[in-house]
Amino acid sequence: MNDVLDQLAEVLEARKNADPDSSYVAKLYAKGLDAILKKVGEEATETVMAAKDGESDKLVYEIADLWFHTLVLLAHQGLGPRPVLAELERRFGLSGLTEKASRPD
């Protein structure tokens, strides 16, 4: 799974040098941070609506749009998916320790 994120992150990085007329991502970078944030907000709203509708296919599609646009945001801010994955791993490690600590012998 991380391979897909890493490969997509590489493409998003390369799009920083692409012609905005040739690429959706390059066009979004050219519009700037506010345009990227607007897309993240729109995709989050569409995710909520899909969940409320109870359509699992649509929910998956909208979450893919949401994740994609958060990756564009990370790239724009000079970050990639790795720090986010590391933070999730750190939290998972913490919760794993908590579970072990609270489990009776």
Ligand SMILES: N=c1c2ncn([C@@H]3O[C@H](COP(=O)(O)OP(=O)(O)OP(=O)(O)O)[C@@H](O)[C@H]3O)c2ncn1[C@@H]1O[C@H](COP(=O)(O)O)[C@@H](O)[C@H]1O
């Ligand atoms: N994963 C995606 C991806 N997911 C969603 N989108 C685009 O995100 C937009 C989603 O916005 P909406 O649903 O609101 O649709 P829309 O009305 O067309 O959006 P707007 O044009 O109004 O912003 C659509 O235009 C989708 O095409 C994506 N565009 C690109 N990618 C990946 O990014 C790579 C680079 O893309 P390009 O920059 O286009 O080459 C591609 O190879 C893909 O792997």
